[in-house]
Amino acid sequence: MILILTHVHRCQGRYIYMCFIFKEVTLSSSIPTNFELPVDRHVLSNGLRILLHKDSSSPVVCVAVYYHVGMRSEPKGRTGFAHLFEHLMFQGSQQLGKMELVSQVQSVGGTLNGSTRFDFTNYWEVVPSHALELVLWMEADRMRGPNITETELVNQRDVVKNEIKVNVLNRPYGTFPWLDVQEHAFDNWHNNHNGYGDMVDLDAADLKDVEEFFYRYYSPRNAVLCIAGDFETEEALGYAEKYFADIPAQELPVPVDISESQQFQERNIHKIDNMASRPALAVAYRTPERGTKEFYALGLLNSILTVGDDSLLRQRLVRQKGYTSSVSGSMNFLGHMHNAETPLVHTTSLIHDQDVSPDQILDDMDEVIASLKLDDFDEDLLVRAKTKVRSGLYGLLSGSGYPRFGVADLLSSFELLEGNAENASDIPRRFDEVSADDLVRTASNYLVPENRTIIRLEAGVSP
Amino acid sequence: MSGALLPRPELGDIRPFEANPREINKLDNGMEVSSFALGRAPLVFLRLNIRNHRVFNRESIWLERFSAQYLNEGGAGSYDPDSLAREFSSIGGQLHISADEAATTFSTTVPSESLSTALNLLGLAVKEPTFPEQEAERIRDNLLRELELSLDQPQVAAAQGFRNLVYGDDHHFGNLLPQREYLQEFGRGDALNYWSEQQSADRAHIYVSGQFDREVLVNEVESNFSNWKVGGVALGDLGPAVWNHKTRLFNRDQAEQSTIYMGLPVIAPGESDWIALEVLNALLGGSFHSRITLNIREDKGYTYSPRSALLTQPNDGVWLQMADVTTDVTAAAIKEILFEISRIRTDPPELDELQDIKQYMVGSFIRQMSEPVSRMGHFVFSDLHGISDDEDDHYIEQVMNLQPEDIRRTAETYLDPSRFSVSIAGDIDRIKDSLSSVEGLSPFETAT
Missing domain, CATH: 3.30.830.10 (Metalloenzyme, LuxS/M16 peptidase-like)
Structure with missing residues (x-):
């Protein structure tokens, strides 16, 4: 028997600032199982692409601006500059003082952040929907240009150096696996340099670099503005037009060449981590090209091999052999497979015991991969992988701590990287079309020694 | 490079948040x-x-x-x-x-x-x-x-x-x-x-x-x-956190940064000053635009991710400030943290500053209630600390009613640096002399 203890709470009236009301809702018995991300796409005369995704289930809205410039785009001799520049974009613009954008967003009850990825740099705010116009005004002001002096540059350089220390230099496994793998798996400087930045390069950055980088990359034509959440379409478009349309158009920057020549030989890297007490191993395979069937097949292989307690590498390396406590799989160190351009690597990594050799672990991994053969393929593996991928996709849309940001990220990434945000709704179909044959073929073409880089990390500290 | 500058717009009409109760x-x-x-x-x-x-x-x-x-x-x-x-x-x-x-x-x-x-x-x-x-x-x-x-x-x-x-x-x-x-x-x-x-x-x-x-x-x-058994051992009681004015150092040779944890026991969630304490925390170090963050990150560049927090356990709460700071400025960073605490204990915040942080708290609450997992976390927290859902109806009102003097009084009552416990992991040889110059820190002891 079920006894109802409490039921409805109601607020006693409108508060001056904001009202929080509990109301009863009728739950539908038919739960949708489709995956659709409706989006209205518009382009302003200066080339700024605008994406609108409505969701009025609560009065919050996410404004996200994606600039098509990331770690891969930064110039030689200025490693870490894309990331440093992201920090500088919070330091003030023509009508906003240092940190004023942050204080304005917080003061309306919102939150914000920014991040630098391989191919783009993004800035987003999640605010109560009545602050939409204010936020668009602020982002437009920022797009017109930062207002940076030597003082802000020096300050943020120190902050970034501290970020590198806390995340990389002052901890064990600080560069493992992502910086290590990127450095060795790729030959093209744009893909293999340290995107966090060398201290020397950070010190060398000056205000002229700031000006040139902004001028080259932070223009409307090189950006996507996504508004996701609670808004009226006409009103939101009107604000976008009002605040962004007269920002001068510029030519698109010449894209950097991120192509890689084909890899023919296995690469073996050995390194010592003087702060680590256990060895670690990473195996990174170059991926197929984004958007291809093989790319989605590799996404499913990642799910089969490394996602969840039933994944094959976890079963073998953790449960059966006890070499390690966990195995990680990744197709993009700075996000997921949907928000980066190829070339990428699929990396499996683990921290393991001293008494097992990396070669033994590699043999086990190879055996697991070799077991994916067409003649005795377990179809249930593929079915489960597709279910896990679908569940994971829904998960991307919920619960990041930034309501509506998950959907804004997917839409903006597809607009930037594939030229059409509507492609995001096509993700399930792309996975569904992968057959067992595609899966096995992709494994046998890509998950092979001559396509991989192996990082063997030796512990510099005795346990 | 710029088009015409338009004036800052006013905020639109507030849209009430309607949520179904649990x-x-x-x-x-x-x-x-x-x-x-x-x-x-x-x-x-x-x-x-x-x-x-x-x-x-x-x-x-x-x-x-x-x-x-x-x-x-x-x-x-x-x-x-x-x-x-x-x-x-x-x-x-x-x-x-x-x-x-x-x-x-x-x-x-x-x-x-x-x-x-x-x-x-x-x-x-x-x-x-x-x-x-x-x-x-x-x-x-x-x-x-x-x-x-x-x-x-x-x-x-x-x-x-x-x-x-x-x-x-x-x-x-x-x-x-x-x-x-x-x-x-x-x-x-x-x-x-x-x-x-x-x-x-x-x-x-x-x-x-x-x-x-x-x-x-x-x-x-x-x-x-429904067929799950009832049994188990009755819940026991835990002792509370206690003031312990000590500074403990954990040595890490050649460390590039010092990791600082400092704070003291306060009150438990649900007690009468809890909401004032949450707002004080957000103003002092618990948000991006907080005083300590603006000071040691945005002004001085000593650190990347300083933050203060209220650490809670059943029937208990602890306020603490955390920061990973460049080794050479360890003492300077602690001095600034103590300065900000001292300032808020003496001078009430300006009305505008408090208004902004109150709005931030209200917005954070609404965001938390807008997503399934974070709202679930809110209810788990309320149940762990015996806080009724009825309190949610009054939360925004309670936050918005706080006055500058409430924040100063809360800081004076609960954040007394002479009772702070301080724990630092860093290169002791490089930081101990300068730490001796920080007024209010207790003599050090070294962790083994």
Whole structure:
């Protein structure tokens, strides 16, 4: 028997600032199982692409601006500059003082952040929907240009150096696996340099670099503005037009060449981590090209091999052999497979015991991969992988701590990287079309020694 | 490069937030069920919390973790560990079981159409775990690895030192890490005993959110959990955190940064000044635009991610400031933190500053209530601390009614630096002389 203890709470009236009301809702018995991300796409005369995704289930809205410039785009001799520049974009613009954008967003009850990825740099705010116009005004002001002096540059350089220390230099496994793998798996400087930045390069950055980088990359034509959440379409478009349309158009920057020549030989890297007490191993395979069937097949292989307690590498390396406590799989160190351009690597990594050799672990991994053969393929593996991928996709849309940001990220990434945000709704179909044959073929073409880089990390500290 | 500048717009009309309440039901065996629909993704989020029986025993530190991992990887009912993992996976979910000093938590997230199967598997995992003997050694080895990896982390060293100072050596919360010699002795019998003492339907609460069919939920909860036994050992009481004005240093040779944890016991959530304390925390160090962050990050560049927080346990709360700062400015950073605390204890904030931070708190509350998982977390927190949902109706009003003097008084009452515990992991040789110059720090002791 079920006894109802409490039921409805109601607020006693409108508060001056904001009202929080509990109301009863009728739950539908038919739960949708489709995956659709409706989006209205518009382009302003200066080339700024605008994406609108409505969701009025609560009065919050996410404004996200994606600039098509990331770690891969930064110039030689200025490693870490894309990331440093992201920090500088919070330091003030023509009508906003240092940190004023942050204080304005917080003061309306919102939150914000920014991040630098391989191919783009993004800035987003999640605010109560009545602050939409204010936020668009602020982002437009920022797009017109930062207002940076030597003082802000020096300050943020120190902050970034501290970020590198806390995340990389002052901890064990600080560069493992992502910086290590990127450095060795790729030959093209744009893909293999340290995107966090060398201290020397950070010190060398000056205000002229700031000006040139902004001028080259932070223009409307090189950006996507996504508004996701609670808004009226006409009103939101009107604000976008009002605040962004007269920002001068510029030519698109010449894209950097991120192509890689084909890899023919296995690469073996050995390194010592003087702060680590256990060895670690990473195996990174170059991926197929984004958007291809093989790319989605590799996404499913990642799910089969490394996602969840039933994944094959976890079963073998953790449960059966006890070499390690966990195995990680990744197709993009700075996000997921949907928000980066190829070339990428699929990396499996683990921290393991001293008494097992990396070669033994590699043999086990190879055996697991070799077991994916067409003649005795377990179809249930593929079915489960597709279910896990679908569940994971829904998960991307919920619960990041930034309501509506998950959907804004997917839409903006597809607009930037594939030229059409509507492609995001096509993700399930792309996975569904992968057959067992595609899966096995992709494994046998890509998950092979001559396509991989192996990082063997030796512990510099005795346990 | 610029078009015409337009003036800053005014805010639009506020749109009221309408949210459905959670419905709390109770089974005959005492298990509670909270549910609310929220979110557009067709997912259902399940989280089953079982309050722990808590009596401190040095030899059983991390026994709750050992047992949780054993539950997680041990299989249930007729399912061996592998087949149970496959069953969860086939409905797009994973079973996560974790435990801390306050609760053991079973959670999973699955596409909405799989609610029924998920509840069935969750019920099995809770009621019929098998604890296979052959898994014990591997799970114990996992924890030994976890222990070693934790010891390598400066943040863990600083946190351990801080918690040990404020809770003492004979307290669950004063011991983040176990001793290796005790951990090595854990076996199947320990997990079985622990679980038989812990598991009890009347200490359990399942939280369900996302999109789900209510009829399926009601039927499947009844069907899978109404036969769960009532038992276990009664909840024990824990001693509170205590003021302990000490500075403890943990040496890390050649460390590029010092990891600082500093703070003191305050009050528990739900007490009358709690909301004022939350607002004070956000103003002082708990938000991006807080005073300490603006000072030691945005002005001085000493650090990347300074933050203050209210650390809570049942019937207890601790305020602390954390920062990883460049080694050479360790003392300077601590001086600035103490300066900001002293300033807010003396001078009420300006009205505008307080108004902004109050709005930030209100907005944070609404965001938290706007997503399934964060709202679930809110209810878990309220239940752990005995806070009624009725308080949610008044939260915004209480925040907005706070005056500058309330914040100053709260700081003066609760944040007395002469009672601070300070824990630092860093290169002692390089920081100890300058630390001696920081007024108000107690003499150092070095952690072993």
